Amino acid sequence: xxxxxxxxxxxxxxxxxxxxxxxxxxxxxxxxxxxxxxxxxxxxxxxxxxxxxxxxxxxxxxxxxxxxxxxxxxxxxxxxxxxxxxxxxxxxxxxxxxxxxxxxxxxxxxxxxxxxxxxxxxxxxxxxxxxxxxxxxxxxxxxxxxxxxxxxxxxxxxxxxxxxxxxxxxxxxxxxxxxxxxxxxxxxxxxxxxxxxxxxxxxxxxxxxxxxxxxxxxxxxxxxxxxxxxxxxxxxxxxxxxxxxxxxxxxxxxxxxxxxxxxxxxxxxxxxxxx
Numbered sequence: 019x020x021x022x023x024x025x026x027x028x029x030x031x032x033x034x035x036x037x038x039x040x041x042x043x044x045x046x047x048x049x050x051x052x053x054x055x056x057x058x059x060x061x062x063x064x065x066x067x068x069x070x071x072x073x074x075x076x077x078x079x080x081x082x083x084x085x086x087x088x089x090x091x092x093x094x095x096x097x098x099x100x101x102x103x104x105x106x107x108x109x110x111x112x113x114x115x116x117x118x119x120x121x122x123x124x125x126x127x128x129x130x131x132x133x134x135x136x137x138x139x140x141x142x143x144x145x146x147x148x149x150x151x152x153x154x155x156x157x158x159x160x161x162x163x164x165x166x167x168x169x170x171x172x173x174x175x176x177x178x179x180x181x182x183x184x185x186x187x188x189x190x191x192x193x194x195x196x197x198x199x200x201x202x203x204x205x206x207x208x209x210x211x212x213x214x215x216x217x218x219x220x221x222x223x224x225x226x227x228x229x230x231x232x233x234x235x236x237x238x239x240x241x242x243x244x245x246x247x248x249x250x251x252x253x254x255x256x257x258x259x260x261x262x263x264x265x266x267x268x269x270x271x272x273x274x275x276x277x278x279x280x281x282x283x284x285x286x287x288x289x290x291x292x293x
Contacts, residue, residue: 035102039095054095058121058144061088065138085138089125092141096122108274117143167254174253182217182246189213189239196232217243 041047061084067073068081096118100106109115121144124137190209197203202225203212212225216239227233271286285292 032102035098039099039102055145057088057091058141061085061092062139062141064088085125089122089138092118092122105274114144171253171256175250178249178253185242186210186213186217189217189235192235193227193232196229196235197227201228201232202226213239216240217246219243219247 037044038047038050064081064084068078068085074081099109099115099118103109110119117140121138121141124140187206187210190211190213191206192209193201193212194203194206194209197209203209208225215222216236219240227236271289271291274286274289274291
């Protein structure tokens with residue numbers, strides 16, 4: 019077989035592999051994802067059971083063997099995902115790509131640092147794929163709307179958080195000046211800690227003002243805290259309503275690996291590749 023034919027054969031094989039691993043629209047692709055979800059669930063169960071002292075003492079060897087079995091299985095799967103995409107680095111640096119990598123690294127780290135295998139519970143994030151596998155359109159639509167709303171409102175939220183941090187800095191400094199070290203406000207950072215706890219309405223009570231002026235500032239902070247809760251909720255709700263109006267599918271772009279395309283889309287809205 020000459021090189022052009024070999025190249026075409028590899029491209030066809032890679033496209034078929036991509037369809038099986040990344041798509042849930044075909045029977046074999048759905049079967050792969052269901053089997054993967056079952057393996058993820060069993061691996062998480064094994065990690066959880068191993069953390070129980072009594073179970074570990076009795077079945078520790080079996081659980082460790084199961085952990086290595088699943089890790090090797092997921093390692094092979096991760097390599098196949100890299101092979102099946104046109105841009106491996108783009109997948110490796112994506113959110114799901116990083117999660118897939120982090121789901122296997124702790125076991126290998128446990129060879130050098132004891133106890134790191136407990137971090138394998140990060141595999142639970144991979145269960146998010148269940149919305150694609152089960153083809154629950156409503157759930158997929160809601161997840162896509164949620165992520166779209168988060169991206170759309172991130173700038174407004176950042177500005178809001180900067181304003182809150184400014185308020186916290188001012189109030190923390192005021193309490194440091196008013197109460198001083200005698201009242202437990204030993205520094206401005208300590209005052210800022212109190213301001214954060216108060217403005218967020220958590221109220222641990224480990225530090226509190228004792229002077230009248232300090233209590234007035236505390237009352238203002240508490241009322242302000244209740245008022246601030248409304249702002250990020252309103253921002254996010256507005257973006258969520260707009261994002262929820264769009265209908266999406268489970269179609270996965272082979273170029274940029276993004277999902278959430280419009281129902282009638284023929285080309286990726288992110289990179290313009292054909293779907």
